[in-house]
Amino acid sequence: MKISGSREGTHWQSCHDCTARGFAICAALNNTELRELAQLSRHVRFESGATVFAQANIATSFFSVHKGILRIYKLLPDSRRQIVSFALPGDFLGLSTLPRHEFSADAIGRVALCQVAKESFATFSENRPRLLCRMMELAGRELARAQEHIVLLGRRSAEEKIASFLIGWRDRLNGIGRDGEILTLPMKRLDIADHLGLTIETVSRTFSKLERGGVIQIFAGGVVLLDAARVESLSAGVS
Amino acid sequence: MKISGSREGTHWQSCHDCTARGFAICAALNNTELRELAQLSRHVRFESGATVFAQANIATSFFSVHKGILRIYKLLPDSRRQIVSFALPGDFLGLSTLPRHEFSADAIGRVALCQVAKESFATFSENRPRLLCRMMELAGRELARAQEHIVLLGRRSAEEKIASFLIGWRDRLNGIGRDGEILTLPMKRLDIADHLGLTIETVSRTFSKLERGGVIQIFAGGVVLLDAARVESLSAGVS
DNA sequence: CGTTGCCTTGAAATGGATCAATTCCGGTGG
DNA sequence: CCACCGGAATTGATCCATTTCAAGGCAACG
Known part of the structure; x- marks a missing residue:
């Protein structure tokens, strides 16, 4: 080590x-x-x-x-x-x-x-x-x-996983003072995949799908939540 | 409530x-x-x-x-x-x-x-x-x-999930003084399924498969680990 | 013995994985 | 300034583990 x-x-x-x-x-x-x-x-x-x-x-x-x-x-x-x-x-x-x-x-x-x-x-x-x-x-x-x-891992679909992840990430960034709908995602796709129990390809495809749907916009190193409410509903939140 | x-x-x-x-x-x-x-x-x-x-x-x-x-x-x-x-x-x-x-x-x-x-x-x-x-x-x-x-939920297959669950359950029972390879499983199949992120059918099938393989024996309300070492290796344990 | 609640088993459907190319992009050197 | 390179990301075409749908089976109980 x-x-x-x-x-x-x-x-x-x-x-x-x-x-x-x-x-x-x-x-x-x-x-x-x-x-x-x-x-x-x-x-x-x-x-x-x-x-x-x-x-x-x-x-x-x-x-x-x-x-x-x-x-x-x-x-x-x-x-x-x-x-x-x-x-x-x-x-x-x-x-x-x-x-x-x-x-x-x-x-x-x-x-x-x-x-x-x-x-x-x-x-x-x-x-x-x-x-x-x-x-x-x-x-x-x-x-x-x-x-x-x-x-998330046990009961959510790929799309729900990605959406939940984005919302959760936004909330955590908010918690340390980085507000707003522009999310920096410093980790690589493979990291996201290994976090959500998916493969890198599924992560990529799901991001693309959300972007095509006009819900997010992808940029190098992050994502913009164009329609945060939509992302939240896609995440199939708690309760 | x-x-x-x-x-x-x-x-x-x-x-x-x-x-x-x-x-x-x-x-x-x-x-x-x-x-x-x-x-x-x-x-x-x-x-x-x-x-x-x-x-x-x-x-x-x-x-x-x-x-x-x-x-x-x-x-x-x-x-x-x-x-x-x-x-x-x-x-x-x-x-x-x-x-x-x-x-x-x-x-x-x-x-x-x-x-x-x-x-x-x-x-x-x-x-x-x-x-x-x-x-x-x-x-x-x-x-x-x-x-x-x-x-377990993110990276293990159905069989690994079941095997890990059995080993984990055995260890927890050991921890409170209920030793041995005879495991009581007071919860229902649906509970196990909802714990492992599977369906009830997959749980049932996997139990059956393990029993056919001579690794466990199923009885009403529990399971006997006939070959605990095998179960452990099937569980793809840590590290 | 019929009903009810689990559990098991089988066959078909599918979401995500796997395999296989491309494309994109930032850095580097000519 | 542009060509090239390598790692990362995307996209497409199959494949397959698990889900879903659909029957039974079995034990407990009235």
Whole structure:
């Protein structure tokens, strides 16, 4: 397993004006605590395509995504791949306290992460119920997303999968301040396919079909939701 | 929404010799705390098929499964159903702190649950980091299971799905003390189908195929793993 | 013993996968 | 500025695993 991240500095210079502050775990901390945690953490960067950690390896650190996007995935022995989720700024990697990584994570484009040793973090959080509650909150959200994805994979058609994915992606981008109907899709078609349980060809065909229907417009690196309401109805939303 | 559970007594008489003690959240509590929590909780029972709570309703309570099995599921508007998971004794329902239920839960056979009002529980857990950590642990496990299920739904064939399901079910039963290669499957074929993203016919056919292959033996209400190693290899396990 | 609710089995239909070319596009070098 | 190259995306033509449609079968129960 190659770890190709460059480590720079021992801790993040400016947690105060961190762009991911607010959505990350840090939101539960006051300034003093923030400074303390900063002492324990280091800031790491990874180039596009680099593997941050791999499935089944001993997990020694937690990460909080600061900038960029990662794909979180599992491989079957015969190299089939399932992308469990995409991690965005503010997402916490390693909520599960199990000793080994449950999945692999690699960078889509350049990413910047805050890394904290598991042990230090455990001691730090031990007597900070507010932080623990915040973690429960993130875990709960993560779980809700996973369950929603289970429905998508188990019971939705290809078109519904794509539509749901677009809506979900839009909502997540909104959540971190990137509003609007112009969606950047930094991941490749193959990533989308492996996320939705489809093949690259089906993803491509479905995008084309939606574009022909005037519902979306495809451009290099993304999509415009010309008719967001239509996309939502195609997604066969919850309840 | 019908709540057809009969409420009996204000709290569970004997948390000490509770059969689910040990795997439930309670494992993180000492005797004093256990007694305190018992004051806040009530013991409820539901008949087979009863709905404990439904998706999108306001969530006022947490539940810990004491006896029996529940199906945890979501419905799409057109009534397609996806069973997200089956809840066993020791499982905690409502880890997500969101105000509304993310899914519906109903009893498969008779069940007994410990119910605690969300608010009381929040105050109780607020200054008990050990309990919060225990919840994180359960949440982490739940999340890991959900992610494993995502792989199953996204990238496995019908036969692999069934085999994985049987192995997973065996392991979970082992976890609560029901060892051995004789698996009781209290849920119906339709439940299995809706859990694995298949149709009832495919489930039935695949079971039959495995039986013809001498890998399992079907009996009313369950299955015997005649060749567990074979089932494991058919499941195309992780990594 | 007839009914009712599951489960199983068979035959036909199909959505998405697979196989096989193209086309598109950003980068690179002449 | 243009030609060329390689990776990604698209498109078309089959194929096939699973669904869908349609009968039975079987055990529990009145």
